[in-house]
Amino acid sequence: MAAYDPYYSYSGNAPDAYGAGITFAKRTKGVDVMLWGNSVYISASYSTDTDEWEGDIELGVDADGVGVHQLPLACRMIRIKNKTAGQTARYLITGFVMLTDYM
Amino acid sequence: MLKRLINTLGLNIKIWLFRALVLLPFGAYPTTIGYSYVFMYRTYSGTAGDGYTNLEFDKKTKLIYAWTWAADMYIQVSYDGTNYDSPIEITADTEIPIKLPLAGLKARVTNKVSGESPRYQVIAWYSISKRR
Numbered sequence: 443m444a445a446y447d448p449y450y451s452y453s454g455n456a457p458d459a460y461g462a463g464i465t466f467a468k469r470t471k472g473v474d475v476m477l478w479g480n481s482v483y484i485s486a487s488y489s490t491d492t493d494e495w496e497g498d499i500e501l502g503v504d505a506d507g508v509g510v511h512q513l514p515l516a517c518r519m520i521r522i523k524n525k526t527a528g529q530t531a532r533y534l535i536t537g538f539v540m541l542t543d544y545m
Numbered sequence: 546m547l548k549r550l551i552n553t554l555g556l557n558i559k560i561w562l563f564r565a566l567v568l569l570p571f572g573a574y575p576t577t578i579g580y581s582y583v584f585m586y587r588t589y590s591g592t593a594g595d596g597y598t599n600l601e602f603d604k605k606t607k608l609i610y611a612w613t614w615a616a617d618m619y620i621q622v623s624y625d626g627t628n629y630d631s632p633i634e635i636t637a638d639t640e641i642p643i644k645l646p647l648a649g650l651k652a653r654v655t656n657k658v659s660g661e662s663p664r665y666q667v668i669a670w671y672s673i674s675k676r677r
Contacts, residue, residue, distance in 0.1 A: 471583045488585060497588035500612070500666055502638075511640075514608070516583035516673050 453534040456482050456524045463521035465490060468539040470517055475501055476534040477509030481525040486517035500525060584608065584670035589652075593618050593663050597653040604671035605648035612640045612666040617657035620667070622649045629653065637663065 452464050475484065483498040496517075502525075503509040517537075524531055589600045593613075611620050612635075619632035624647040634657060635641055654665050 486586070496586060499586070499588055499668060500590070502612075502614075513610075514584050514670060516585060 448540065449536050449538045451534060451536045454532070456480075456522050456531045456533055458524050458527040460485075460521045460523045463487065463492065463495075463519045464535060464537075465519050466517070466537040466539065468518075468543045470515060470537040471540055472538040473513045473515045473517065473520060474534075474536040474538075475509070475511040475513065475522075476536075477501060477503050477511070478532040479503065479507050480529040480531040481509070482522050482531045482533065483525055484520055484522045486515055486521075487519040488517055490518050492519070495521065503531070583673060585673055586671070587669045588666065589669065590666040591664075593654045593656050593665055595656060595659050597621075597655045600652045600654065600667055600669075602650055602652070602669045602671075604669070605650065606669040606671050607645050607648060608670040609643040609645065609649065609652065610640060610668040610670070611635055611643060614638055614664045616661035616663035618654055618663040618665055619657055620652055620654050620665075623651040623653075624649055626650045 450466055469488075473486075475482075481500060481502040483500055485495045485498050487495050499513075501509055501511045520535060520537070522533055522535065585604075587603050591598060609620075609622070611633075614637065616637050618635045618637075620635060620643070621629040621632045622643070622645060623629045624645075629651075633641070633643060649669070652667060652669075654663075654667070656663055
């Protein structure tokens, strides 16, 4: 993805335990989380210091197994894991940044 | 005519100065991507019961996301730490955003039906200008 793109998307299957996390190129001005299948926990970091994670947010899915969550979140990193081990969620995380951040 | 053209094109320096000096320090961004404000957050979660469960916010918050699962729930917000606004009912298995007219200091949750135990999650969003 080009460095000047105003958003960054990451997708995959959530692990059962938190991994290293996703690092956005710039601090986000909003994060969308799409889920399929199962619920997850996410947490965010306001810097690239991986020792400082904010508390878990549980994000669920509806009866059809789909979750759409728009968070007005300003962060540099985000991490995700399955709410219940073994019940894997497929996710798409999009972090929006501002074009003016690159000017 | 020229003034209208300048405003239409977004070239009014007063508007940009207002955005830079007034809005930005309070977390507001002139963005077109749907997020007018950006925040950091604190999470409060647990199970509500027959009595009120108090949630004391670490930071003053202007926006709350509240979830409840398994049963209906009421949430009330306090702006002075003593008096609470009218209860807002949240239906089971739903999420609602609550925009606060003032900075919220506390909230409290309780079940709607006595004996039921709704699980709740409350995200208190606070401005990036009030970071730790």
